[in-house]
Amino acid sequence: AQSVSQHNHHVILSEAASLELGCNYSYGGTVNLFWYVQYPGQHLQLLLKYFSGDPLVKGIKGFEAEFIKSKFSFNLRKPSVQWSDTAEYFCAVRGSQGNLIFGKGTKLSVKP
Amino acid sequence: EAEVAQSPRYKITEKSQAVAFWCDPISGHATLYWYRQILGQGPELLVQFQDESVVDDSQLPKDRFSAERLKGVDSTLKIQPAELGDSAMYLCASSLARYSSYNEQFFGPGTRLTVL
Numbered sequence: 001a002q003s004v005s006q007h008n009h010h011v012i013l014s015e016a017a018s019l020e021l022g023c024n025y026s027y028g029g030t031v032n033l034f035w036y037v038q039y040p041g042q043h044l045q046l047l048l049k050y051f052s053g054d055p056l057v058k059g060i061k062g063f064e065a066e067f068i069k070s071k072f073s074f075n076l077r078k079p080s081v082q083w084s085d086t087a088e089y090f091c092a093v094r095g096s097q098g099n100l101i102f103g104k105g106t107k108l109s110v111k112p
Numbered sequence: 113e114a115e116v117a118q119s120p121r122y123k124i125t126e127k128s129q130a131v132a133f134w135c136d137p138i139s140g141h142a143t144l145y146w147y148r149q150i151l152g153q154g155p156e157l158l159v160q161f162q163d164e165s166v167v168d169d170s171q172l173p174k175d176r177f178s179a180e181r182l183k184g185v186d187s188t189l190k191i192q193p194a195e196l197g198d199s200a201m202y203l204c205a206s207s208l209a210r211y212s213s214y215n216e217q218f219f220g221p222g223t224r225l226t227v228l
Contacts, residue, residue: 004154032215036219042221043115043116043219043220043221043222044155044203044205044219045219046216046217049216090154090155092154094215095157097160097167097168098143098160098167098207098215099145099157099160099168100145100147100155100157100205100217101157102154102155102156103154104152104153104154105152105153105154
């Protein structure tokens, strides 16, 4: 069965620091990958997705992720975080029925 | 902007009681998902509908959970009887189609269930 691993449970950064959140998936075939974000008190919302093509995917709010097939990874990056990026971030892979299989999430706290 | 609606937002119940959650997906979305998110974990699929048909309910504890989407629009998830371990956030999501570049899933605000 497919699975997703997120290595960091809680990341604490100062504003303007660079961010990289790790995500690894288990499936070796064609994958569709997603990063979702949940701001405090808000719904889960899509940050970015990878289906095919350019492995460097740009999303909303200055986030990007790189799909590295050889490493089964889809790490999320942002060059300079803001206090407003404080949230929980979830990596997900699309399951065989179109559902999402999520990692456990990484909580990001940005200190002003 | 269209949103997935869920109610109630919060539910506190005692174990062995019955509870029900309601979800209204974005208009026109054929696929509806119910996920359960336990504190500190990512969401896990409980059941998936394509229109009014169940596509996947392999992770639904069928001895106590049931779900329906009778007219292929809104959906109800029921737990009877509730157990302490059912305390979690229950999320509903919808998408336009199951397999396509439109497969973005839109999530509702969730129902936080506490079983005492």
